[in-house]
Amino acid sequence: MVSFVDRRLNPKNKSLGNRRRFLGKVRAHVKRAVDEAVRKRSIADVNDSGAVTVPADSILEPHFQHAAEGGRRERVLPGNRDYQAGDRIRKPRTGGAGSGNRGAPGGEGEDSFAFVLSRDEFLDIFFENLELPDLVKRTLSDQSTARPHRAGISVTGSPGNLNVERTMRNALGRHIALGRPSDKRIGELRARLFELEAVHQPTEEQHEEMHALRLELEALRRRQKRVPYLDPLDVRYSYFEPRPEPNAKAVMFCLMDVSASMGEREKDLAKRFFVLLHLFLERCYERVDLVFIRHTHQASEVDEDTFFHSRETGGTVVSSALDEMARIISERYSPAEWNIYAAQASDGDNYAGDSDTCADILDDTLMRRLQYFAYVEILQEQERSFVTSDGSGTELWRAYLTVAEDWPNFAMKRVAHPSEIYPVFRELFERAESHG
């Protein structure tokens, strides 16, 4: 007696629950690795999967076992060539030739345990720091922006996709080719028959006609049955093919104050802010360009590495960055062709009197061309406690407040902790949702 079971189609990832528990167990290490990755990688690569190494100590599964050394043991080995009983073999200097500690789970002897996080797992942990609402997380990590597109006709498909026009066209052709009697013709004959049957006393001629009519009707009906109205051969379905959305292009400007007042912590926060905006944009647009503009008292376009890692000295003139951005937009990114987003991070310092210039530049030229401008002011932890009112603040903050009043696509926020970054995007995200 035997039974065969084909399990290959059973759901895979049966051990996913175990994997989750494992990741939970080494959460602290994984988190550190993710933070590291956010710091090291470039903005556009952040959300790739990544290798994580965990110290083996944290996941040991100990049990009582014999030590590798000590005591008296006897082993039996195969393949003796020329040993005789009583022979002595000098032990190697450094032990280790003793009986191996077999059965030690967890790969004892290795100091660390490496594995690869999937993209979803990586993002999960990245988002955790940012405290994103679940729905947002899901839509952000969802890569499929593909939509079904018409791609011709097929002979198979689901009833919902039945292409009535094509099906009927085929049916009609078949009716004509095989000579299917039309309902109209049968209706005519039947009407004539009724007419004759209604005659009280039919003549001989009428009798014959009735007989002929009956025969003909019978024949036509039989033929109609043999050539059906709709044959499976006729049926056609519209065929849909998933195709990526023909998304427009977007460019994202990252503006940052790199004067000495911006330390490692501030830059790290700023980077998270930029990464998050990039993730949003990546989801909405097929192609996202990144432009990095750093500024002190003068602004310049740089590559990402320089942007985050090199230090400049000098004063702080924010308007110089805005000017530079306006210049680059007019040179390379026509608003007709590109969706333009800007993200600015700063600690709020600005050269006296320059803040009004900034507001003017935004009001007059930039905001009209931008989809969105997000500004975060990065606070010290201790500043958080006494900066409470949105109305007061640095000169730059106050100037930007006036801009925010006039332009709904201008968002600003004070941030002292990664979890405060997300609200900056809430509005933007909601808009993107309602559009899409």
Next chain:
Amino acid sequence: MAEGRKSRSLLFEGAEWTFDDLSRVHDAIEKVARKDLALDLYPNQIEIISSEQMLDAYSSIGMPLMYRHWSFGKHFIQHERAYRRGARGLAYEIVINSNPCISYCLEENTMALQALVIAHAGFGHNHFFKNNELFRQWTDPDGILDYLEYARDFMQRCEERHGRIEVERLLDSAHALMPSSVFRSRRPPPPTPRQAEARQQARRNEAERSAHYLWDRLPASQPASDADQIRQRKRAMHLPEENLLYFIERYSPILQPWQREALAIVRTIGQYFYPQKQTQIMNEGCACFVHYHVMHALHAKGRIDDGAMLEILHNHTEVVRQPDFDDPHFGGLNPYTLGFTMMQDIRRICEAPTEEDRQWFPDFAGSGDWHGVLKDAWANYRDESFILQFLSPEVMRRLRLFALTDDTNAPFYTVSAIHNERGYRQVREALARSRDISLLEPNIQIVDVDLQGDRVLHLCHLQQDGVPLDKRSETMTLEHMRRLWGYPVEMTRS
């Protein structure tokens, strides 16, 4: 009619397989196995799985269903890493001691390999599981799947009720003690799911009742003498006790009823694998012997073509390869080799004994009844006793076995015996000892605890030949034990 025609035709051709092929091959193998070898079998259930599912099965200690725990996730990652790197191939099959006997076969196997695997697992292991005394005595193949399902659901309910972290910590500690938690000499009561439920209910009731424990704690009337008291309480708790989890489950002062039940589940599963640890050589030897015999029989009848047979033999020799001790691939004695060689040798001794064999095995040398001898061996022995009884000088010479003594005080190893007239018995005894599970695993027992007093749990490690415990893992395991016990745990040596 079709039978008659087919018995002279090939069972399959080429490497591709279909389910029709598989069932035809299974039936042909079954005929040989039942007629020629007179095997006694559970019904077979053969499941085809993908490599990923094979990794899944690996990581949950080869069981088809298992409760969830991070360590299984860790093992999955390890296996997967080794597999992807190409460092390790996957097993062609996994077989489960259950009724019906479930074997998992990898979908990538060629048809010839599937035939080999079915003969090996579905008939060799199957017969061994059903007939070996250890398995008959200690495992419940009828109930194991139900029990595992119950265990999984129970753990899940615990996670819902008490939180994942809580359950995880408990299982961590329980797993640490799992290898030291088997009854080695007495049979644990067979727990069916229903009984387990009932026991749990009883525990809950007991817990409620004992809420009035204050009444029981009034001073006893007459304190007996100290020595007397100790003897009495030891007897009451059946001390010394070798099954650590069992003792903790019964007597731990701090555990909740559900925690006790979880410990019972862990040790029951541990106990289930205990016979397998003791019969590795015999189990694999039996399976190899059966597949070797069956495949040759089918080939002789012309039902397997030469190409497939060559592939089968190639795989067979891979499996029973024994690298020499100084070979870089050496990883200990290969249980497949030893088991298979010994069983083939038993057949030789029965059919064509030498003078030496007659001396060594007077009761069956030349008897011709190798079926009977082998079936008796499969049914009534474990690795250690099988070697002691059946390892012949011929096999020792062929494998060129020698015994090596390693005394930690001496600066050299000593060759204590080799495969010659003077050494045969000593080599054989040394080999048998090295397969004796009671010497392989540390012998740790609970010797005393004063539940009314300081509640310190006293353990004792009975050293064999002065082999100590690994210090680091000992400390960590004791910490786990302390967590379960709730009070200090002390280890002494003797």
